[in-house]
Amino acid sequence: MVSKIIIMVLAMTSLAFADTKSEVERLFQTASSGEIRYVKLVQPAKDSLAVMKDSAAKYLVSKLSTTDAREAQTLTEIYRGIGKAGTKYLIAALNTDDKYQLRVTSRCLAEVKDSTSVDALLKAATNSDYTVRAEALAAVGKSGGGAATAARLEPFFNDSIYSVRKSCVYGLGNLKSPASLDLLLRALGDPHFGVRLTAYDALVSFDSLAREKVAALLDTVRFAPVTGLAIRLAGQLRIHQVEPKLALYLADGNPLLRGWAVWSWGRLRGKDATAQLDELQKRESDLFVKSMLTDTRAYIDTLTSHE
Amino acid sequence: MSYRVVLSIGVVIILACSGSVAADDYHFPIDTINHVLNYIDIDTGDIAFRTDYVDRDSFRLKIIDDLTLHPLQIPDYLKKRGDFLKDTTISVFEKYDTLEQTLGRQHRLSLLGNWQLPPEQIYPDARQAGGVIGEFADRLLKTYAGMRFVTNIPLTEGLSGAESAFVADSFLTFLREEEKDVDRPLDEMDSLQKLGDSLAIRFKTVGPKINIANIIDASRQFVSDYQQLADWLAQNRKALQQIPDSLLRKYFPSFKTECGPIVVGGKGNDRYEGDYAIIIDFGGDDEYVMSHVSGHRFQIIIDMDGDDHYRAQTDHYLGAGYFGCGILDDWGGDDTYMAKNYSLGCGIFGTGILVDRAGDDTYIGNIGCQAASSFGVGILLDYGGRDSYSAALYAQGFAFIMGSSALVDYSGNDRYAVGWKYGDVLRYEDHYVSLSQGFGYGLRPYFSGGVGLLIDGEGNDVYQSDIFGQGASYWWSLGGLIDYSGNDQYISYQYAQGNGTHLSLGALIDISGDDLYSSKGVSQGCGHDLAFGLLLDCAGNDQYNAFDLSQAAGSANGVGMLIDLKGDDAYMARVKGNTHGYGNPRREYGSVGLLLDLGGQDFYRGYGADDSYWVTQSKWGIGADLNSVKPDTTKAKPSGK
Numbered sequence: 001m002v003s004k005i006i007i008m009v010l011a012m013t014s015l016a017f018a019d020t021k022s023e024v025e026r027l028f029q030t031a032s033s034g035e036i037r038y039v040k041l042v043q044p045a046k047d048s049l050a051v052m053k054d055s056a057a058k059y060l061v062s063k064l065s066t067t068d069a070r071e072a073q074t075l076t077e078i079y080r081g082i083g084k085a086g087t088k089y090l091i092a093a094l095n096t097d098d099k100y101q102l103r104v105t106s107r108c109l110a111e112v113k114d115s116t117s118v119d120a121l122l123k124a125a126t127n128s129d130y131t132v133r134a135e136a137l138a139a140v141g142k143s144g145g146g147a148a149t150a151a152r153l154e155p156f157f158n159d160s161i162y163s164v165r166k167s168c169v170y171g172l173g174n175l176k177s178p179a180s181l182d183l184l185l186r187a188l189g190d191p192h193f194g195v196r197l198t199a200y201d202a203l204v205s206f207d208s209l210a211r212e213k214v215a216a217l218l219d220t221v222r223f224a225p226v227t228g229l230a231i232r233l234a235g236q237l238r239i240h241q242v243e244p245k246l247a248l249y250l251a252d253g254n255p256l257l258r259g260w261a262v263w264s265w266g267r268l269r270g271k272d273a274t275a276q277l278d279e280l281q282k283r284e285s286d287l288f289v290k291s292m293l294t295d296t297r298a299y300i301d302t303l304t305s306h307e
Numbered sequence: 308m309s310y311r312v313v314l315s316i317g318v319v320i321i322l323a324c325s326g327s328v329a330a331d332d333y334h335f336p337i338d339t340i341n342h343v344l345n346y347i348d349i350d351t352g353d354i355a356f357r358t359d360y361v362d363r364d365s366f367r368l369k370i371i372d373d374l375t376l377h378p379l380q381i382p383d384y385l386k387k388r389g390d391f392l393k394d395t396t397i398s399v400f401e402k403y404d405t406l407e408q409t410l411g412r413q414h415r416l417s418l419l420g421n422w423q424l425p426p427e428q429i430y431p432d433a434r435q436a437g438g439v440i441g442e443f444a445d446r447l448l449k450t451y452a453g454m455r456f457v458t459n460i461p462l463t464e465g466l467s468g469a470e471s472a473f474v475a476d477s478f479l480t481f482l483r484e485e486e487k488d489v490d491r492p493l494d495e496m497d498s499l500q501k502l503g504d505s506l507a508i509r510f511k512t513v514g515p516k517i518n519i520a521n522i523i524d525a526s527r528q529f530v531s532d533y534q535q536l537a538d539w540l541a542q543n544r545k546a547l548q549q550i551p552d553s554l555l556r557k558y559f560p561s562f563k564t565e566c567g568p569i570v571v572g573g574k575g576n577d578r579y580e581g582d583y584a585i586i587i588d589f590g591g592d593d594e595y596v597m598s599h600v601s602g603h604r605f606q607i608i609i610d611m612d613g614d615d616h617y618r619a620q621t622d623h624y625l626g627a628g629y630f631g632c633g634i635l636d637d638w639g640g641d642d643t644y645m646a647k648n649y650s651l652g653c654g655i656f657g658t659g660i661l662v663d664r665a666g667d668d669t670y671i672g673n674i675g676c677q678a679a680s681s682f683g684v685g686i687l688l689d690y691g692g693r694d695s696y697s698a699a700l701y702a703q704g705f706a707f708i709m710g711s712s713a714l715v716d717y718s719g720n721d722r723y724a725v726g727w728k729y730g731d732v733l734r735y736e737d738h739y740v741s742l743s744q745g746f747g748y749g750l751r752p753y754f755s756g757g758v759g760l761l762i763d764g765e766g767n768d769v770y771q772s773d774i775f776g777q778g779a780s781y782w783w784s785l786g787g788l789i790d791y792s793g794n795d796q797y798i799s800y801q802y803a804q805g806n807g808t809h810l811s812l813g814a815l816i817d818i819s820g821d822d823l824y825s826s827k828g829v830s831q832g833c834g835h836d837l838a839f840g841l842l843l844d845c846a847g848n849d850q851y852n853a854f855d856l857s858q859a860a861g862s863a864n865g866v867g868m869l870i871d872l873k874g875d876d877a878y879m880a881r882v883k884g885n886t887h888g889y890g891n892p893r894r895e896y897g898s899v900g901l902l903l904d905l906g907g908q909d910f911y912r913g914y915g916a917d918d919s920y921w922v923t924q925s926k927w928g929i930g931a932d933l934n935s936v937k938p939d940t941t942k943a944k945p946s947g948k
Contacts (some may be wrong), residue, residue, distance in 0.1 A: 170895035192351040194896040291920040
């Protein structure tokens with residue numbers, strides 16, 4: 001209630017100002033204030049700017065070159081509120097050599113989620129600065145466009161910098177083109193954990209679309225990091241067809257694979273796994289696997305009978 | 308060969324070996340860390356950051372880059388540095404030297420021998436008197452000649468007059484706070500912020516022109532001269548203290564020089580007021596009431612005995628160097644040091660050294676004190692006694708841009724307190740910024756910070772800070788706190804106890820004792836925003852209390868580790884969801900949190916459990932309480948990128 005009143009007061013004050021630019025300045029100063037004293041004014045100021053739509057969007061572009069982290073974050077939140085009304089100004093703002101502006105603008109476009117910005121973002125993704133490339137690619141992934149965009153995103157996985165590959169993989173996870181699955185499976189073996197684990201999350205987001213490929217991976221690969229992640233995916237994605245293979249991993253000599261096999265086994269078999277897990281618990285000596293058994297039993301106990 | 312000879316050789320070998328083996332419980336279990344991380348598809352090779360997330364400024368220290376690339380080398384780096392700095396057999400100059408080397412600038416001296424005798428006839432009668440009096444006069448003459456020499460080294464060489472004035476007038480605004488900030492209206496605070504930004508942007512142009520080599524050369528030469536004087540005084544202390552006060556007054560009257568007066572005080576209770584170049588006092592309970600005079604940039608005070616009271620009436624005094632070097636060396640007694648800003652072992656564009664060799668001492672300062680530095684070295688060495696350190700901000704092992712600082716307290720039950728003056732206008736209405744107690748600080752987003760260390764040897768100590776402190780850092784810098792022994796208490800509120808924030812590195816290492824750690828959040832092994840935070844406790848029955856985002860928490864692509872090697876410990880976390888091995892996502896991927904307990908029967912309130920592993924539901928975190936269980940040797944994945 002109080003915040004609504006504040007927004008109304010701010011909005012009425014805004015109307016009283018003939019100079020919109022000055023008003024945007026004033027509101028932005030409040031919106032980007034980091035001081036605890038003004039915390040109650042911050043969100044209403046952001047909201048006021050968001051409802052101004054086009055008139056705020058066109059003036060706020062002058063702020064996009066900021067080097068201040070708080071101002072950058074404030075801009076992304078405001079443009080998220082402005083939405084697609086801000087796209088044309090943000091795309092125009094990508095026409096710069098200023099990498100701060102390129103990064104912040106990409107971040108704003110990522111919040112706007114407008115597929116019409118993909119071309120401009122992909123151009124920014126060829127920038128010599130890897131931080132710009134990473135931000136632009138993450139924004140591409142959030143902007144949508146489906147398989148067509150995914151196909152244009154994939155070549156960036158060859159980048160030598162992990163954060164760029166990570167953004168690429170993240171984007172592919174958002175775009176969910178089945179054609180990207182092979183690349184994502186390959187990314188599970190990336191040298192950088194950020195890429196590997198982002199690829200894992202991306203595959204999880206594919207849900208049923210990824211099951212066949214992950215199952216095939218378990219059949220063909222025996223390489224600890226990839227296999228370990230594939231075993232986890234089997235449980236996460238409920239890939240029942242791998243159960244025979246997974247059963248073998250329950251007795252694997254590598255406790256990492258054995259432990260995660262237990263984890264997945266519980267997720268695949270639910271309450272039906274109880275007896276087998278209890279039996280494994282009796283003879284298991286490795287602490288990690290024992291912990292996974294305990295954790296999985298606790299998980300199963302939370303399940304209702306039909307799960 | 309008789310059995311006695313064999314026995315003697317054996318004893319010698321044993322003694323030699325015992326000297327080379329670590330005599331404490333320190334150990335950093337890198338293999339076990341790797342082993343546990345493997346279970347979440349991470350290895351120790353992954354615990355690394357890039358050095359180019361932002362544009363490199365001119366003042367990034369090489370050691371910051373090296374440790375950013377290899378943060379798991381931080382514990383050994385800090386331990387080695389701590390062992391050296393707390394070794395009482397190593398001279399002040401050698402300690403200065405190692406801290407200076409942190410700055411990574413090659414010193415170009417030796418200047419020794421280049422100086423000339425001053426035109427003034429200093430103590431001619433004393434020099435002719437011969438004996439210890441004559442030698443003492445010669446030593447004073449030589450020290451003064453060195454002081455004249457370094458005074459003439461152009462420390463602002465390379466800067467125009469306007470640029471020199473800008474640096475002198477503006478730089479310290481980066482290290483200044485005002486209590487009234489909490490009451491300033493929004494537009495005024497915004498204007499001040501913009502002003503600060505404009506000063507920083509100008510300093511980006513002017514700063515790199517500063518001839519840091521000259522600043523270092525001058526300090527180095529001066530500290531070397533001081534060391535020679537102090538060594539000679541120590542060797543001849545007894546003879547000097549036997550000189551009757553009447554003879555001292557006759558041979559060593561106060562002598563005015565272009566660098567300030569030179570004064571020799573006897574064993575009585577003396578009072579010094581004003582500004583001095585050199586004070587040598589042989590004893591007594593003395594009172595120093597000091598005021599800095601512009602233009603006097605180098606100073607040595609050596610007080611051999613007595614319960615002394617030092618009071619600075621202006622900034623940059625009492626073991627402080629500002630475009631210069633100040634050294635205060637007190638050899639005994641229970642002393643009180645009351646100073647203002649940039650004091651008590653503070654070097655800014657220079658070096659400040661405060662050495663107190665005995666007694667229960669009290670240190671009181673405001674901003675930038677008790678081992679603080681920027682573009683220089685700040686050292687406070689306290690060799691023993693039950694000491695109390697209090698300050699408001701940027702203190703107790705604090706290093707700003709191009710700074711290298713160390714507060715080293717060798718023994719005694721000490722109390723360190725910083726804060727409770729300048730409100731934290733950003734986060735809380737009822738908390739205060741500290742940025743102290745082994746703290747590295749850079750000026751975001753413009754300049755990297757330095758290396759700030761707080762090292763405490765023996766004793767049951769209490770550390771108190773509020774927002775930012777206790778082995779913590781902010782923006783391309785390193786903060787380290789090492790406590791070797793004793794049952795210690797660490798109390799803070801946020802960003803503390805082994806915390807790195809925004810691309811920086813922070814570590815707290817406690818080697819033994821039953822310790823208590825208490826902080827609200829972003830603490831106790833927490834790295835926030837591409838930063839690394841480590842809390843390593845090697846032995847003792849310890850208790851860890853926190854509310855949230857602590858106790859092995861990685862945030863915004865940071866890495867947080869809490870590692871306890873021995874003892875029956877208690878880990879208490881109010882919020883289970885972001886503690887005990889936790890990582891959260893930012894920039895479309897996660898962070899890393901690792902909690903590792905390798906011994907004892909432990910109690911957990913939160914995610915962990917005794918004698919188990921746990922993988923937290925986060926991106927990405929793991930904990931392990933291995934107790935007596937040895938890690939197996941799974942080859943979970945190859946290391947290296």
